[in-house]
Amino acid sequence: MAGFHQLSESAYSTLQRASKMIMGALEMAFDLKSGSLTSRCCNGADELRLNHYPAVDVEEINKGRINRIWPHTDLGVITCLFQDNIGGLEIEDRGNLGSFLPVVRGNPAEMVVNVSETLERWTNGHLRAGVHQVTVPAYLKHADKGLVPARVSIPYFVKADRRASAGPLTEFVVASGVARYEEMSALEYHMQRVAKAY
Template identity: 45%
Template sequence: MSLPAIDFSAFRNGTEQERRELATRITGEFKKHGATRLISHGITGEITLLYGDKFFQLPGAEKVAIANIRDANPQRGYSYVGSEATSKVNKKDQKGEFQICEDDDVDQELVDAKEHFDYTRDGDEYSTPWPSEASIPGFHDWMEGAFLQDCMRLARDVLTAIEIGLDVPVGTFTSCMESHVDELRIQHYPPLAVEELKAGKIKRCHPHTDFGFITLLFQDATGGLEVEDRANGGWLPVIPIGDPTEVGVYIGDTLVHKTNGHLRAAVHHVVAPVSLKNREDGIMPERFTIALFAKADRHADVGPMSQFITSKTPQRFPNLTALELHNKRVGQLYDARPKAHMASA
């Protein structure tokens, strides 16, 4: 069992009835898993994965020159292997469900074995430091001018489908995204010894939820991504099916807040590929992925909407702006949470 791969073409080209049926199906998958996969939506990650390979082969000094500043602000630029600690952002509650971690009661020694480059559109108030054109020709133009724009359009189409599937007015979520502050990340997971993984302190990425409305995730053929199996416990491997348009879609914390928990975020992690699961030794091959984090406008209220607050489901989350929620979550990654947010959590 794994996440289904749903043909998305009817949402853009089908009749109103076909669009509605597809929206209902997609939203149903989000209710079950917090995630699904889409194909036939018009985007492939092939060129971007090739650029990612070139980027991570740049000399260390060039990557360090455009390093992300590890604070609570939106991430921009290069982050070294081990910079993030996704183990610090979610933990299990007494019911065994993953929740946003509101304290420091987590293992502080767990390491993420990945490096990444984060960016947003040119002109954003949190600017992106880019590598020079001479170092990687065409990188900036493709990543910001073409691929980011295509991914932002797809993310808004998916959110429109969710609006239809939840039977809320179209624009309920997408009208909160007019400033286009989405972020895109290319990630590299270097080769890793299976013995290191089995020691328990290192994962390619620990169980966590993402912070925005939704995440679009393109991955290469390596494997290792898993999504929490809510129905049976354990994890569902998300094994690539070989379709060049395959993209995973994951519900993030912002949509959980807006729907007062009616939709739950997708808990996911990255471990050994299925082919290496039972091995005691060996080397996991390197892995590349691309993630688009679709974000609400920074000053938009992402507190629960009134239609999701009832006597049976009272308000579960505070009224925060999207930037406050983002800063809180990024701060957890880097032990840089703004004190005001920690006090009000």
């Protein structure tokens, strides 16, 4: 497709800048020294993906053997996500674990920002990774038959530098009195997490 490569690189650069601003805003919000979070992120490790979910019969999902994406948390620092208006993305309701709420797109330029596992570790659990899934859109939730339309999303996964610590920042340990997560590099954590998944 003509211009696709250039468009993708431009989107990557724009999202890289936006994610640095978000991480900088978190540093300010938590009264952290400038660079406390941003210095742990790596420009070259971030990932931009284009996800296509093919159309699927509602009956297949209702049988419980398949889903578009099962409940999970993302491994990185934060995820910046754009989605079409098909629906199906849901976030776990922390007040009612195991129950999910739809994440409805307001407009095409809207970006969802999801806390991921590494940021949860850095904040010693103060910010928790968002459990999310992709399933049947809300308007088809109680349907027995029908076709769930194809869906497209564009996630940008912000990753930690592989040599950076994946342990909690001292400021968050002091606040709670105990480190909830052990000290290890981001690469060690990534490898440990992937080994558990597979």
